[in-house]
Amino acid sequence: xxxxxxxxxxxxxxxxxxxxxxxxxxxxxxxxxxxxxxxxxxxxxxxxxxxxxxxxxxxxxxxxxxxxxxxxxxxxxxxxxxxxxxxxxxxxxxxxxxxxxxxxxxxxxxxxxxxxxxxxxxxxxxxxxxxxxxxxxxxxxxxxxxxxxxxxxxxxxxxxxxxxxxxxxxxxxxxxxxxxxxxxxxxxxxxxxxxxxxxxxxxxxxxxxxxxxxxxxxxxxxxxxxxxxxxxxxxxxxxxxxxxxxxxxxxxxxxxxxxxxxxxxxxxxxxxxxxxxxxxxxxxxxxxxxxxxxxxxxxxxxxxxxxxxxxxxxxxxxxxxxxxxxxxxxxxxxxxxxxxxxxxxxxxxxxxxxxxxxxxxxxxxxxxxxxxxxxxxxxxxxxxxxxxxxxxxxxxxxxxxxxxxxxxxxxxxxxxxxxxxxxxxxxxxxxxxxxxxxxx
Amino acid sequence: xxxxxxxxxxxxxxxxxxxxxxxxxxxxxxxxxxxxxxxxxxxxxxxxxxxxxxxxxxxxxxxxxxxxxxxxxxxxxxxxxxx
Numbered sequence: 291x292x293x294x295x296x297x298x299x300x301x302x303x304x305x306x307x308x309x310x311x312x313x314x315x316x317x318x319x320x321x322x323x324x325x326x327x328x329x330x331x332x333x334x335x336x337x338x339x340x341x342x343x344x345x346x347x348x349x350x351x352x353x354x355x356x357x358x359x360x361x362x363x364x365x366x367x368x369x370x371x372x373x374x375x376x377x378x379x380x381x382x383x384x385x386x387x388x389x390x391x392x393x394x395x396x397x398x399x400x401x402x403x404x405x406x407x408x409x410x411x412x413x414x415x416x417x418x419x420x421x422x423x424x425x426x427x428x429x430x431x432x433x434x435x436x437x438x439x440x441x442x443x444x445x446x447x448x449x450x451x452x453x454x455x456x457x458x459x460x461x462x463x464x465x466x467x468x469x470x471x472x473x474x475x476x477x478x479x480x481x482x483x484x485x486x487x488x489x490x491x492x493x494x495x496x497x498x499x500x501x502x503x504x505x506x507x508x509x510x511x512x513x514x515x516x517x518x519x520x521x522x523x524x525x526x527x528x529x530x531x532x533x534x535x536x537x538x539x540x541x542x543x544x545x546x547x548x549x550x551x552x553x554x555x556x557x558x559x560x561x562x563x564x565x566x567x568x569x570x571x572x573x574x575x576x577x578x579x580x581x582x583x584x585x586x587x588x589x590x591x592x593x594x595x596x597x598x599x600x601x602x603x604x605x606x607x608x609x610x611x612x613x614x615x616x617x618x619x620x621x622x623x624x625x626x627x628x629x630x631x632x633x634x635x636x637x638x639x640x641x642x643x644x645x646x647x648x649x650x651x652x653x654x655x656x657x658x659x660x661x662x663x664x665x666x667x668x669x670x671x672x673x674x675x676x677x678x679x680x681x682x683x684x685x686x687x688x689x690x691x692x693x694x695x696x697x698x699x700x701x702x703x704x705x706x707x708x709x710x711x712x713x714x715x716x717x718x719x720x721x722x723x724x725x726x727x728x729x730x
Numbered sequence: 731x732x733x734x735x736x737x738x739x740x741x742x743x744x745x746x747x748x749x750x751x752x753x754x755x756x757x758x759x760x761x762x763x764x765x766x767x768x769x770x771x772x773x774x775x776x777x778x779x780x781x782x783x784x785x786x787x788x789x790x791x792x793x794x795x796x797x798x799x800x801x802x803x804x805x806x807x808x809x810x811x812x813x
């Protein structure tokens with residue numbers, strides 16, 4: 291991926307890649323494209339989902355697509371002051387409604403009261419959009435009154451999701467504030483993320499907890515830790531997502547900045563830039579699940595269905611991100627904001643990363659930054675380097691990277707702090723470790 | 731570019747090496763399956779050994795460690811969504 295920019299201008303309405311403008315027109319265009327994909331996905335997949343006949347692991351339940359489409363619509367509706375967005379939200383909502391309240395959904399609510407809110411997610415979102423259904427509301431109320439309705443044990447971010455859904459129910463009384471409050475503290479928002487060893491699921495728990503806590507239209511709650519602390523960790527997690535080219539998760543992490551209404555950090559602004567240019571070149575924000583070899587073996591409807599089933603989710607994430615930016619008017623800066631990083635810092639760290647022989651998309655984008663912009667994301671690069679060293683269990687390398695970060699004045703970050711803790715733990719345990727014993 | 735294991739490749743190698751004889755497994759299941767299906771004590775007490783010899787899973791793989799495909803090629807495919 292030598293240069294993200296080469297084909298970018300060829301895509302419809304692409305932004306000015308040299309000036310990197312992310313004005314409202316550009317963001318609306320991206321959001322509308324996500325909604326157009328949603329319309330196609332609903333038309334083709336909402337009735338029966340998707341099951342690849344030759345790859346049994348590649349399947350999509352209709353409930354998932356229906357719920358996520360409704361969630362996208364709810365997010366997009368906050369940018370409804372743009373007529374082209376409003377028109378699309380209405381169109382997709384009307385196509386989605388019969389699926390959201392189908393016999394399958396009613397049966398699910400009746401048969402599995404512990405999952406009633408999950409089955410009703412699209413219905414609740416549509417009701418909030420102005421598409422109520424009293425018959426469905428009644429079925430949901432009956433199920434929520436069942437003895438078994440709270441029988442499912444859930445992690446904190448899923449508790450928050452349930453409470454978010456409950457608080458959106460028509461005629462619902464106050465949300466279960468006490469339970470939610472406890473769940474917020476117990477969620478990934480209330481404690482440090484393991485920035486050197488976290489999994490996708492860990493970061494996913496963070497992004498989803500934040501989405502449900504930050505819904506300003508319902509019951510906005512205070513975050514359990516200061517916003518700058520949460521965003522510093524989010525930036526390190528974002529660095530990992532970008533390095534893994536995991537744009538699905540990276541887009542969700544980027545939501546943190548508009549949702550908590552804080553200015554874009556240098557790393558977040560850079561990440562948005564990478565995602566936007568990747569989307570411009572690929573035509574949609576891609577995920578590894580879309581495989582060209584498989585796609586090329588398919589024709590006609592099977593081909594389009596495969597493409598939609600594997601690509602829709604990441605496309606939705608980009609749409610939600612643009613909607614959140616438009617909603618709060620916090621457009622990512624066209625120039626990476628300056629930080630306190632010393633001049634030349636980035637190019638001190640870069641050789642350590644290039645030596646790994648990897649060339650993710652962010653690396654091409656980095657070359658298009660001006661010198662001060664490159665230095666502004668030196669801390670971002672340091673987070674990537676630290677994570678890579680830990681991933682490879684290269685502890686000596688980790689020490690060297692951390693020492694360099696310290697010498698450059700970049701060690702005042704959660705990732706660097708966790709790296710120092712890791713080295714301290716290993717040093718403390720060294721006498722007990724067989725490797726150390728063998729050396730001595 | 732990912733440093734993660736590509737599970738598809740590992741599975742393909744195992745299949746190419748004929749490490750798993752699916753025909754033989756199928757033959758055994760064909761022989762004992764009907765009786766097991768009607769047995770009073772199926773499942774964990776299979777054959778009285780309390781061991782599972784074969785598990786059949788359908789694994790949902792969200793991200794198997796593969797990298798994102800080449801962007802230009804994806805861009806040509808994406809045009810089909812616009813039509």
